[in-house]
Amino acid sequence: MNDFSNMTKPTAKGNWIFFMAFVRKEFHHIFRDKMSMLILLVMPILMLILFGYALNTEVKNSKVAVYDPSQDEATRAIVEKLQVNDYFVLHRMLKSPDEVDRVFKSGEVAMVVVFSEHFYESLVHGGKAQIQLIADGTDPNTANTITTYASTIINNYQQELLKTGAIPYQITPEVKLLYNPSMVAAYNFVPGVMGMIILLICAMMTSVSIAREKENGTMEILLVSPMKPLYVILSKAVPYFFLSVVNLITILLISVFVMGVPVAGSLFWLIVLSLLYIFVSLALGLLISSVVNSQMAAMLISAMGLMMPVMLLSGMLFPTENMPVALQALSDIIPARWYIIAVKKIMIKGLSVGSILTELAILGSMAIVLVTVSLRNFKIRLE
Amino acid sequence: MNAVSANLIGKKYGKLQALSGISLEVGEGDIFGLIGPDGAGKTTLFRILATLILPDEGTASVCGFDVIKDYAKIRKVVGYMPGRFSLYQDLTVLENLTFFASVFHTTVEENYDSVKDIYQQIEPFKNRRAGALSGGMKQKLALCCALIHEPSVLFLDEPTTGVDPVSRKEFWTMLQRLKQRGISILVSTPYMDEASLCDRIALIQNGKFLKTDTPQNIIKGFDSELWSVRSDHMSKLLSDLRLNEGVSSSFAFGDAHHVTLKNGKCNSHDLSVYLDGLKHTNVCIQKIEPNVEDCFMQLSGKNIL
Structure with a gap:
């Protein structure tokens, strides 16, 4: 029996046994190394929370002071509306305009609302009343965000007045934010974090763990064995493929149930898209591992060569449209960029698969190119 | 057919000539020792024979297979133990052995006999992680892993470096037993006392073989009388000996200087x-x-220690 299997199908059976043994061994490495475990399982959650909450551009519970010389129906209604909103907390009413400067200097409040005198009267009779929103410009993002919120609330009030017919004629500028009407930051960050985590786990962990085999000398033994060298590398990618899938599921669960980001489009196509992206990332990791010999080098190349461009050029943090042409061209070759665009389309906008054909095609060709190059680059010897 | 034969192997790393004109023959069932200091080129030679790197010049074959063309066939029949401890430190003894058995398309049960003698010594620690083993234990485990697929040729690169004297002795006893089973062994060591345990040795320095012969013949080839000289001031003694015109050579050895006279x-x-x-x-x-x-x-005309 043994001889038979050795003689007729020496590689198929042996390769399969080896493959499974290798996968098991790789999981042993991961589960016994607290650092790897931490990176693999906790990091996705941590990053989601970091990007979703800590680096949030949403501003909640901002303290607001109000100077209201009119004290009429309209001003009270507006203040009321600001107060019931999640974003604002009424800190106190100011007695004179001079106090505005003081509350900002003491850092008591994030915004001051100043009404003009005879506010309601001017609104009803003149059709026009003035309101001033003052925010601390040293933090332009926050200032911009809270003044936008406040303007929206004031506009809403104006529209209500319109409906009741109290004001005969009023033009309100309509500002509407598509897909993310309340500007929930998580809508923007979840696809970005998905793009980053998957790339990190696949490319970095794969290349680092192959580099570790080279560094520890175990690669020498593995090469001097009947195993086809290619199998060594492929079986290295498999555990990280599974881990990435686990992470993908974790990210999706957290974003849906904790961060409240729904999967608006087809879950099936979101997963197909993600699997393709995982494949591209693994190929990238194999490519890196074929050029480096130390874990440190693998880590640096992954971090500097992949993480930085993904964070800066993928459109995750900064819109690519505003970049110089050269950087835009560079961002075009970053797989994460296309993945993030496609995830936004399917997950947030709820578009059909037809809308992401371009991205699928680009990621697909990237996968083919990367696999071809890394296979061609693969060494059957040490040098 | 020789188990290993190399013909005028040369290898360069950049400008450094790591090996030049290396020729050797390892007969079937022989223990062939490569004796030389660190940096002599022993590891490079092992890697060429184990098909891990390509020679720049010359040809070599293992079990009749060419190291360049038939590398895949060689990889099936040799057991290779690299210089550094190259097993998985975070896996247990048994996990390492099981893993390497499957790498070589076999199982521990199937080939238990071939590693039994050695494995029994480390079996009490089979659930201990390899990283927590002593130096001697590690080498025994590494040898088990290299033997699990019943190779016909063993390449052992400095298997006893960093191992205590007792374990070193045990290790060589094991090699003698493997030899009796017909396994050909190419082993390197910086320890000269291990040389006499080989059937044939090659003295290697700076990438060149100084001499290849049986240990007995090499010692016979020592053509002058040798004197051991001691006094209370050993370092002054060495310089004084070297100043004497009648002294042909004088080297520091452990507790005495070895001197030849003109x-x-x-x-x-x-x-x-x-x-x-x-x-x-x-x-x-x-x-x-x-x-x-x-x-x-x-x-070599030079004190290596």
Whole structure:
């Protein structure tokens, strides 16, 4: 029996046994190394929370002071509306305009609302009343965000007045934010974090763990064995493929149930898209591992060569449209960029698969190119 | 057919000539020792024979397979133990062995007999992680892993470096037993005392073989009388010996200096008088038999320790 299997199908059976043994061994490495475990399982959650909450551009519970010389129906209604909103907390009413400067200097409040005198009267009779929103410009993002919120609330009030017919004629500028009407930051960050985590786990962990085999000398033994060298590398990618899938599921669960980001489009196509992206990332990791010999080098190349461009050029943090042409061209070759665009389309906008054909095609060709190059680059010897 | 044969192997790393003109033959069932200091080129030679790197010049074959063309066939029949401990430190003894068995398309049960002698010594620790083993235990485990697929040729790159003397002795006993089973072994070591345990040895330095022969013949080739010289001031003694024109060579060995004298110009009595004149106390001059290290130094003209 043994001889038979050795003689007729020496590689198929042996390769399969080896493959499974290798996968098991790789999981042993991961589960016994607290650092790897931490990176693999906790990091996705941590990053989601970091990007979703800590680096949030949403501003909640901002303290607001109000100077209201009119004290009429309209001003009270507006203040009321600001107060019931999640974003604002009424800190106190100011007695004179001079106090505005003081509350900002003491850092008591994030915004001051100043009404003009005879506010309601001017609104009803003149059709026009003035309101001033003052925010601390040293933090332009926050200032911009809270003044936008406040303007929206004031506009809403104006529209209500319109409906009741109290004001005969009023033009309100309509500002509407598509897909993310309340500007929930998580809508923007979840696809970005998905793009980053998957790339990190696949490319970095794969290349680092192959580099570790080279560094520890175990690669020498593995090469001097009947195993086809290619199998060594492929079986290295498999555990990280599974881990990435686990992470993908974790990210999706957290974003849906904790961060409240729904999967608006087809879950099936979101997963197909993600699997393709995982494949591209693994190929990238194999490519890196074929050029480096130390874990440190693998880590640096992954971090500097992949993480930085993904964070800066993928459109995750900064819109690519505003970049110089050269950087835009560079961002075009970053797989994460296309993945993030496609995830936004399917997950947030709820578009059909037809809308992401371009991205699928680009990621697909990237996968083919990367696999071809890394296979061609693969060494059957040490040098 | 020789288990291993190399013909005028040369290898360069950039400008450094790591190996040049290396030729060797390892007969079937022989233990062939590569004896030489660190950096002599032993590991490079192992890697060429184990098909891990390509030679720049020359040809080599293992079990009749060419190291360049038939690398895949060689990889099936050799067991290779690299210089550093190259197993998975975070896996247990048994997990390592099981893993390497499957790498070589076999199982521990199937080939238990081939590793039994050695494995039994580490079996009490089979659930201990390899990283927590002592140096000697690690080497036994590494040897088990290299033997699990019943290779016909074993390449052992400095298997006893960093191992305590008792384990070193045990290790060589194991190699003798493997030899009896017909396994051909190419082993390297920086320890000269291990040389006499090989069937044939090659003295290697700076990428060149100084001499290849049986240990006995190499010692026979030592053509002068050898004296061991001691006194109370060993370092002063060495420089004084080297200043004497009648001394042909003088090397520091452990607790004595090994000295050869120029024939006709100087004898042991002359030397004793010379050293007494330099106020050395407790001078002791004895005639001794040369060992492999003496031969190495005579051939290389240089003290390696």
